[in-house]
Amino acid sequence: MMTLLETTAGSNVKVTNLDSVHALVRRRLGDLGVMVGSVISLRKTMPFGGPCTIEIKGQWIAIRRKDAGSILVEGV
Amino acid sequence: MIKLALTGNPNTGKTSLFNMLTDSYEYVGNWAGVTIEKKVGMLNNKRGQLIDLPGIYSLSPLSRDEGVTTLYLLDETPSMLLNVVDASQLERNLHLTIQLLEYGRPVVLALNMIDVAKKRGLNIDVEQLAKQIGIPIVPVIARTGYGCDALLETSIQSSGDSGIAASPRRFDYGPVLEGAISRLEAMLPKELTSARWLALQLLEGNIPVLQKLRQYVDPVQLQACYVETEKLVQETGGIRLADYIRDRRAAIIQGWLQQSVRETKEQHTTLSERIDAIVMNKFLGIPVFLAFMYLTFKLTFDWFGTPLSDALDSLLNGFVRDNVSSFLDSAGAAAFIKAVLLDGVISGVGGVLVFVPQIFMLFLIISFIEDSGYMARIATVMDKLLEGVGLNGKAFIPMIIGFGCNVPGIMAARTIEQPKERLLTILLTPLMSCSARLSVYSLFVGTFFEKNQALIVLSLYVLGVVVALALAKLFSFTLAKEEESMFIVEMPPYRIPQWRTLSRSTWEKGKGFVRKAGTFIFGGSVVIWMLGYSGFSGWNVPMNESFLQTIGSVISPIMQPLGFGNWQAGAALITGFLAKEVVVSTMGIIYAAPTDAGLEGAITQFFTPLQAYSFMVFILLYVPCLATVGVIRSETKSAKWTWFSVIYALIVAYIIAFIIYRAGLLLGFH
Numbered sequence: 001m002m003t004l005l006e007t008t009a010g011s012n013v014k015v016t017n018l019d020s021v022h023a024l025v026r027r028r029l030g031d032l033g034v035m036v037g038s039v040i041s042l043r044k045t046m047p048f049g050g051p052c053t054i055e056i057k058g059q060w061i062a063i064r065r066k067d068a069g070s071i072l073v074e075g076v
Numbered sequence: 077m078i079k080l081a082l083t084g085n086p087n088t089g090k091t092s093l094f095n096m097l098t099d100s101y102e103y104v105g106n107w108a109g110v111t112i113e114k115k116v117g118m119l120n121n122k123r124g125q126l127i128d129l130p131g132i133y134s135l136s137p138l139s140r141d142e143g144v145t146t147l148y149l150l151d152e153t154p155s156m157l158l159n160v161v162d163a164s165q166l167e168r169n170l171h172l173t174i175q176l177l178e179y180g181r182p183v184v185l186a187l188n189m190i191d192v193a194k195k196r197g198l199n200i201d202v203e204q205l206a207k208q209i210g211i212p213i214v215p216v217i218a219r220t221g222y223g224c225d226a227l228l229e230t231s232i233q234s235s236g237d238s239g240i241a242a243s244p245r246r247f248d249y250g251p252v253l254e255g256a257i258s259r260l261e262a263m264l265p266k267e268l269t270s271a272r273w274l275a276l277q278l279l280e281g282n283i284p285v286l287q288k289l290r291q292y293v294d295p296v297q298l299q300a301c302y303v304e305t306e307k308l309v310q311e312t313g314g315i316r317l318a319d320y321i322r323d324r325r326a327a328i329i330q331g332w333l334q335q336s337v338r339e340t341k342e343q344h345t346t347l348s349e350r351i352d353a354i355v356m357n358k359f360l361g362i363p364v365f366l367a368f369m370y371l372t373f374k375l376t377f378d379w380f381g382t383p384l385s386d387a388l389d390s391l392l393n394g395f396v397r398d399n400v401s402s403f404l405d406s407a408g409a410a411a412f413i414k415a416v417l418l419d420g421v422i423s424g425v426g427g428v429l430v431f432v433p434q435i436f437m438l439f440l441i442i443s444f445i446e447d448s449g450y451m452a453r454i455a456t457v458m459d460k461l462l463e464g465v466g467l468n469g470k471a472f473i474p475m476i477i478g479f480g481c482n483v484p485g486i487m488a489a490r491t492i493e494q495p496k497e498r499l500l501t502i503l504l505t506p507l508m509s510c511s512a513r514l515s516v517y518s519l520f521v522g523t524f525f526e527k528n529q530a531l532i533v534l535s536l537y538v539l540g541v542v543v544a545l546a547l548a549k550l551f552s553f554t555l556a557k558e559e560e561s562m563f564i565v566e567m568p569p570y571r572i573p574q575w576r577t578l579s580r581s582t583w584e585k586g587k588g589f590v591r592k593a594g595t596f597i598f599g600g601s602v603v604i605w606m607l608g609y610s611g612f613s614g615w616n617v618p619m620n621e622s623f624l625q626t627i628g629s630v631i632s633p634i635m636q637p638l639g640f641g642n643w644q645a646g647a648a649l650i651t652g653f654l655a656k657e658v659v660v661s662t663m664g665i666i667y668a669a670p671t672d673a674g675l676e677g678a679i680t681q682f683f684t685p686l687q688a689y690s691f692m693v694f695i696l697l698y699v700p701c702l703a704t705v706g707v708i709r710s711e712t713k714s715a716k717w718t719w720f721s722v723i724y725a726l727i728v729a730y731i732i733a734f735i736i737y738r739a740g741l742l743l744g745f746h
């Protein structure tokens with residue numbers, strides 16, 4: 001069990017838990033197709049603790065690092 | 077009258093389609109949340125109305141703009157729904173389609189962006205998909221107009237259909253939910269047509285639906301039903317109610333797509349990724365943005381705008397003025413009429429019109445940022461900085477739009493989810509230097525800072541942003557601070573803006589400026605000229621004894637410490653509240669009267685370079701213009717915040733102009 005932030009950029013992982021993500025962010029992530037079981041990957045991280053981008057099925061999303069750090073994932 | 081409503085996820089091309097089908101021009105841009113209010117247009121074939129709505133992911137709104145769409149569906153009954161989906165992101169788009177099918181009006185699917193899908197290697201069997209979902213699907217490319225005629229035809233046909241298509245679709249949500257839905261349905265009065273849809277939306281946590289149902293049913297009962305269902309779902313499935321509903325829908329969509337969509341290409345690095353490697357680079361992100369801004373002003377001033385604007389100036393003040401003058405002479409016009417036209421209208425309106433080239437150039441660049449896909453990237457690059465002052469990266473989007481004009485900028489703040497962050501953004505967007513202020517800068521930098529025009533103007537834009545950030549920090553301490561900040565944006569692929577879109581969008585923005593010059597500023601110039609022509613001793617007094625001088629003198633002593641204590645500056649500032657360009661008209665009228673040396677020559681007698689800079693800083697910050705104050709009022713719905721926005725700006729402008737002027741003097745500038 002690891003968080004999305006601990007994965008190597010560009011590698012596909014499967015979401016296992018989103019419970020500790022900010023509630024509204026979790027809703028939006030769901031709207032964009034990021035749910036438990038989705039396959040996503042971490043792409044870029046901005047400097048100075050800024051946001052990071054994730055990719056799901058060709059769609060790119062930027063979220064804060066804190067939220068990315070609360071997405072639990074496992075390797076696929 | 078047939079009413080077709082455009083619904084779909086954000087940034088799927090609804091407005092592009094609207095423009096094609098109604099032959100109009102509404103605001104298009106490549107990021108999520110461009111359209112923020114309802115727009116109605118007449119279909120090309122005059123058979124009915126088309127309604128463009130803000131994009132939504134689901135019918136439960138998170139932000140203001142999304143609420144507009146939900147309320148539209150709750151309060152009105154469109155003849156049919158035209159569901160625009162992005163073919164390259166079918167799966168997530170279809171979640172909304174299911175909710176629309178449940179709503180109970182005929183739905184036609186516009187499968188947009190098939191060009192993008194094809195490039196991605198997605199092979200969509202349209203016929204098969206239409207059979208699966210059970211509604212007509214028309215592939216289109218809203219950008220080029222491909223398929224639009226067929227879409228219109230199909231839509232009109234199905235809007236006349238009152239049979240099966242017009243009744244709500246039922247999808248099975250499993251025993252627990254079905255039980256809750258029937259209980260809720262039983263509570264609702266018979267006259268509500270789409271009871272099942274309302275019940276489901278309520279269970280999804282849709283706030284506007286809850287508010288509507290409260291009118292009919294005891295809120296306590298509704299609440300009890302929701303809580304009970306939530307608990308049951310949690311117990312049986314170990315998952316949240318909203319997630320459960322989403323999962324059920326995902327399963328239905330999987331079923332549809334399995335048989336109709338095939339991926340034929342391996343994913344590889346896209347062009348968007350390569351561009352992002354530069355513009356969102358760890359170290360280059362913010363520098364690239366600043367360089368882009370600098371380039372903007374270089375283009376606007378040095379390379380393109382100013383030369384054209386000079387040519388326009390000599391045309392207006394030479395050819396046009398001479399001809400009008402000789403025409404009036406030959407027509408035997410009274411001296412009074414001649415003075416109104418030459419010294420009032422041509423000096424006032426002409427003074428503003430000469431800056432049209434600069435302003436169009438700026439609008440062209442803003443349109444480019446909007447339509448390329450860079451907007452969401454800037455928001456991301458800026459997020460950390462903005463988080464530090466109590467905002468989020470999305471607040472930068474209204475601010476960039478505000479560089480063109482503050483009014484649409486403030487309205488764009490509707491897409492910000494958290495109320496406090498939205499309020500802060502509304503209050504601070506007026507500090508973004510808009511195109512009207514650009515005309516004031518153009519006048520002054522052209523006169524005093526000929527060598528460094530772009531740099532001086534860039535410094536003012538940056539100053540506006542820095543002051544906004546500092547104030548955000550200050551205000552977020554004092555305003556409600558319990559709310560937790562959030563940030564999430566969808567990053568669309570880059571698209572090369574079409575020349576047609578760019579030119580239309582530049583013209584739509586610039587048109588307002590020209591129109592304002594022809595109406596508001598025209599009228600204002602006549603009034604200002606009259607004030608300068610009359611005084612306590614009667615008509616045709618010297619400018620120095622006019623009412624204008626009296627008015628300007630009231631505030632000039634207050635402005636003395638800032639370096640521009642002359643009555644002319646005072647008069648320009650007061651009239652500038654109407655619209656910031658009026659500052660230029662007023663100066664044109666005041667200074668044109670006594671000398672023939674031209675406006676630029678005249679102002680050098682009244683300002684030193686440092687005083688001019690201090691004056692520009694004051695103009696940048698001092699009060700939002702009348703139109704902006706109006707939109708602050710309507711967006712905040714609060715007189716208190718409206719007053720606040722005017723008063724804080726005055727105070728801040730005074731303090732900062734004071735510091736800059738005094739520091740400049742100490743450093744030996746003059």
Ligand SMILES: Nc1nc2c(ncn2[C@@H]2O[C@H](COP(=O)(O)OP(=O)(O)OP(=O)(O)O)[C@@H](O)[C@H]2O)c(=O)[nH]1
Nearest residue numbers: 086087088089090091092105109110111131217218
């Ligand atoms: N390649 C391609 N681009 C398209 C197509 N349709 C629209 N676009 C582009 O997609 C972007 C979004 O278009 P809009 O019409 O503003 O989208 P919208 O759905 O109204 O967006 P919101 O108002 O934010 O919900 C623009 O940059 C369009 O040029 C299409 O069929 N193909």
Ligand SMILES: [Mg+2]
Nearest residue numbers: 090091110111
């Ligand atoms: Mg739109």
